[in-house]
Amino acid sequence: MGTRLFGEPVRRVEDERLLTGRGRYLDDLGRDALAAAFVRSPHAHARIRDIDVGAALDVEGLVAVYTWEDLPAGVAEPLPLLIPHPALTHGRTAYPLARDVVRHVGEPVVMVVAADRYLAEDACALIEVDYEPLKPVVGLEEAAQGAPLVHEDVPGNLGAHLVQEVPSAAGLSARECIETSPHTLAFRLDIERSASTPLEGRGVCARWDGGDLRVYSSTQTSTSVRMAIAAKLGLPLPRVEVIAPDVGGGFGVKIVHPWPEEILVPWAAMTLGREIKWTEDRREHFISSAHERGQVQYVRAGFDDDGRVLGLEVTILHDHGAYTPYGIIVPIITSTQLLGPYKIGSYRVEFSSIYTNTVQVTPYRGAGRPQGVFCMERTMDKIAQHLGLDRADVRAANFIGPDEFPYDQRMTFQDGRPLVYDSGDYPEMLRMIKELIGWDTFERAPNRGIGLACYVEGTGVGPYEGGHVQITSDGRVHVSTGLTSQGQGHETVFAQIAASELGVPLETVSVVTGDTRRFGYAVGTFASRAAVVSGNAIALACRKVREKALRIAAEALEADPGDLDIADGVVHVVGAPSASIPLGTVAVLANPLRYSFDSETAKATQFSTATPADRPPVAEGEEPGLEGRDFYSPIRSTFAAGMHAAIVETDPETAEIRIVRYAVVHDCGRLINPMIVEGQVHGGVAQGIGGALYERMAYDAHGQLLNASFMDFLMPYASEIPRIETAHLETPSPLNPLGIKGAGEAGVIPVSAVIASAVEDAEGIDVDRMPLSPSDVFHLRGG
Numbered sequence: 001m002g003t004r005l006f007g008e009p010v011r012r013v014e015d016e017r018l019l020t021g022r023g024r025y026l027d028d029l030g031r032d033a034l035a036a037a038f039v040r041s042p043h044a045h046a047r048i049r050d051i052d053v054g055a056a057l058d059v060e061g062l063v064a065v066y067t068w069e070d071l072p073a074g075v076a077e078p079l080p081l082l083i084p085h086p087a088l089t090h091g092r093t094a095y096p097l098a099r100d101v102v103r104h105v106g107e108p109v110v111m112v113v114a115a116d117r118y119l120a121e122d123a124c125a126l127i128e129v130d131y132e133p134l135k136p137v138v139g140l141e142e143a144a145q146g147a148p149l150v151h152e153d154v155p156g157n158l159g160a161h162l163v164q165e166v167p168s169a170a171g172l173s174a175r176e177c178i179e180t181s182p183h184t185l186a187f188r189l190d191i192e193r194s195a196s197t198p199l200e201g202r203g204v205c206a207r208w209d210g211g212d213l214r215v216y217s218s219t220q221t222s223t224s225v226r227m228a229i230a231a232k233l234g235l236p237l238p239r240v241e242v243i244a245p246d247v248g249g250g251f252g253v254k255i256v257h258p259w260p261e262e263i264l265v266p267w268a269a270m271t272l273g274r275e276i277k278w279t280e281d282r283r284e285h286f287i288s289s290a291h292e293r294g295q296v297q298y299v300r301a302g303f304d305d306d307g308r309v310l311g312l313e314v315t316i317l318h319d320h321g322a323y324t325p326y327g328i329i330v331p332i333i334t335s336t337q338l339l340g341p342y343k344i345g346s347y348r349v350e351f352s353s354i355y356t357n358t359v360q361v362t363p364y365r366g367a368g369r370p371q372g373v374f375c376m377e378r379t380m381d382k383i384a385q386h387l388g389l390d391r392a393d394v395r396a397a398n399f400i401g402p403d404e405f406p407y408d409q410r411m412t413f414q415d416g417r418p419l420v421y422d423s424g425d426y427p428e429m430l431r432m433i434k435e436l437i438g439w440d441t442f443e444r445a446p447n448r449g450i451g452l453a454c455y456v457e458g459t460g461v462g463p464y465e466g467g468h469v470q471i472t473s474d475g476r477v478h479v480s481t482g483l484t485s486q487g488q489g490h491e492t493v494f495a496q497i498a499a500s501e502l503g504v505p506l507e508t509v510s511v512v513t514g515d516t517r518r519f520g521y522a523v524g525t526f527a528s529r530a531a532v533v534s535g536n537a538i539a540l541a542c543r544k545v546r547e548k549a550l551r552i553a554a555e556a557l558e559a560d561p562g563d564l565d566i567a568d569g570v571v572h573v574v575g576a577p578s579a580s581i582p583l584g585t586v587a588v589l590a591n592p593l594r595y596s597f598d599s600e601t602a603k604a605t606q607f608s609t610a611t612p613a614d615r616p617p618v619a620e621g622e623e624p625g626l627e628g629r630d631f632y633s634p635i636r637s638t639f640a641a642g643m644h645a646a647i648v649e650t651d652p653e654t655a656e657i658r659i660v661r662y663a664v665v666h667d668c669g670r671l672i673n674p675m676i677v678e679g680q681v682h683g684g685v686a687q688g689i690g691g692a693l694y695e696r697m698a699y700d701a702h703g704q705l706l707n708a709s710f711m712d713f714l715m716p717y718a719s720e721i722p723r724i725e726t727a728h729l730e731t732p733s734p735l736n737p738l739g740i741k742g743a744g745e746a747g748v749i750p751v752s753a754v755i756a757s758a759v760e761d762a763e764g765i766d767v768d769r770m771p772l773s774p775s776d777v778f779h780l781r782g783g
Ligand code: MCN
Pocket: 198, 248, 249, 250, 251, 252, 364, 365, 366, 459, 486, 487, 488, 489, 490, 493, 494, 525, 526, 527, 528, 529, 530, 531, 532, 668, 669, 670, 671, 672, 673, 674, 676, 677, 680, 683, 740, 741, 742, 743, 744, 745
């Protein structure tokens, strides 16, 4: 494969369109559509006694009002539990509209369709729902005590309980290893809820023409949304199209499929025979979509005089909110990814997943890893402090060596496959990050601290993605893949892969994602998987097309395919560049219905209709057209890694935390586009700084979310984000043809751990929570 474009910091081709206002987001579509709006529960826990929609019916422009009772059988059922797990003994999902009980503020109760959004909202305001308030349970530990119950039939609010244990080489349990260790420590960590908060909320627009249903959704998984809609509405799959237009961020929250609105809006469009659109507003997003992160973690560690961890026990209380549409994937990821780049003698992790009367939990960028890394890296810092050792040295003492890959952590990963790291070089990475931040030359001063943290991230999970590649007679290359894009730069990187594989200029390649009309088989964009899974599928499809192009060109040029190469979109005989034929011409030749070929001029002429009499039919085993499709299915995940370091200053009076420097060393295998990866890392770090210092979901005891707007939810601005210094290490993955590992979540994962490490160093306090506000620091100082 050529390396000319693969690995180059090519500028993002989608940016001109997006930055000049020519992006088409959900709300840009369906201008004449009817509008849907929802009456949502104002109570965290209540029984619905009655719904009176009478007054709303008088609103001029009102088209329809639906409660749960109005929904047909398929639509009325609870939403699917997407990832079941044997440990999830009491999984519960919501009805698309509340049936009899609401379990969090924001749960949808009534859908209104009207001529426009104003009228729909006016009608919502006139609907009277008679609630019998029930006692809510909001705090995680209170809910874990077992009362009040969120679901009457879930004893103790316990959705799932799982223990995973990895004994030592000598067969000792973690407890035995800890108890026989020279040193032990135990501590508790509190991690608050946060949320994805993409700038564009969710949204769906549906049109039914009597035969086919077309749905636009601001989603991360258009093919899965399509399958869910077809199943729920009883339509054959080919009659449903789902298209993700430009999506203004997802960060995890848009992987849920289907959201209730993604079923209700298409169903109403079919029922009314009208185009209908719903666009989520910011408050709806905070109270009706999903959150993540909230966990309490208890840690016990035993270690030797060099800081090597001999035994580790972690007990996690996971806050699941009111429902479990995504199963227990988040605490499973915490449990398995917690081990990071370390060889831990013996490990036991136990989690309990607890229901509360709050918004449900589904993965948010990083998905359980920030909590796991916080746990492990706090452990490393505390060991160093206990033994009086350098924090970097303690980490180094526990690293998996570069010659120990593949390294088996002897656990089961989130995808059900063995947790085996494929490649990496953690000591080299530590050397790089220490050098980048100036670890050994750091000048100590009051209220100034330095910190670091390491992580490993399983990326590129299966089961598969596909790619379709077609070269047309104008020489242009059309690539499509089924997964969707939310800002990751896929139009650029997939074009880089195709251009490199095919030997064509980048400008001749166009990429379509997230449109089931173009590619119907896909899983979706999450878990930092697009580059690995779709990227390799596209490369494999390109290789098929390349081989076919060489076969056809060889016949036309009367050469052996093995003597041909492609450069700048032209097939030529190696060593005889004048014997050549453009790929566009090869594409014409690939369709025997429509050409004649002049071997003198190497030109193909297209006919509009009949087969030329002198041409043979398609060769046996060959398909017409210069196109190909392939799929890539990883045998298991590939493990990216990174180390971050920061220097912070804290204000002696106000306890304000200022990040002076922030450095990242990252390894995602072979880089397709270093500039895009850096952009992903920068965005992730910014999000991580939000999670480390500012963002929390402020629930009161009644389950009201007090900061459900960007006026009150403290998202960092550019002014809070320092310049991020980035360096790359490339340890190619041996698991996939392109040697890629994922990068999309990397930036966010260790930030809270790094900041905690640095603030602790600056302040001499014991940081035990994320996020860490100035008032927390003040409190930890004993103020
Ligand atoms: N890349 C690369 N070389 C590599 C690995 C990745 O050039 N060795 C490039 C990829 O080609 C892609 C980007 O980096 O353009 C991220 O790739 P990947 O790690 O495969 O992640 P995905 O494309 O699957 O994106 C998902 C990931 C996740 S899980 C979340 S959450 C997230 C994220 O990406 N949400 C985002 N980044 C986001 N970025 C934006 N702007 N918006 C979101 O909602």
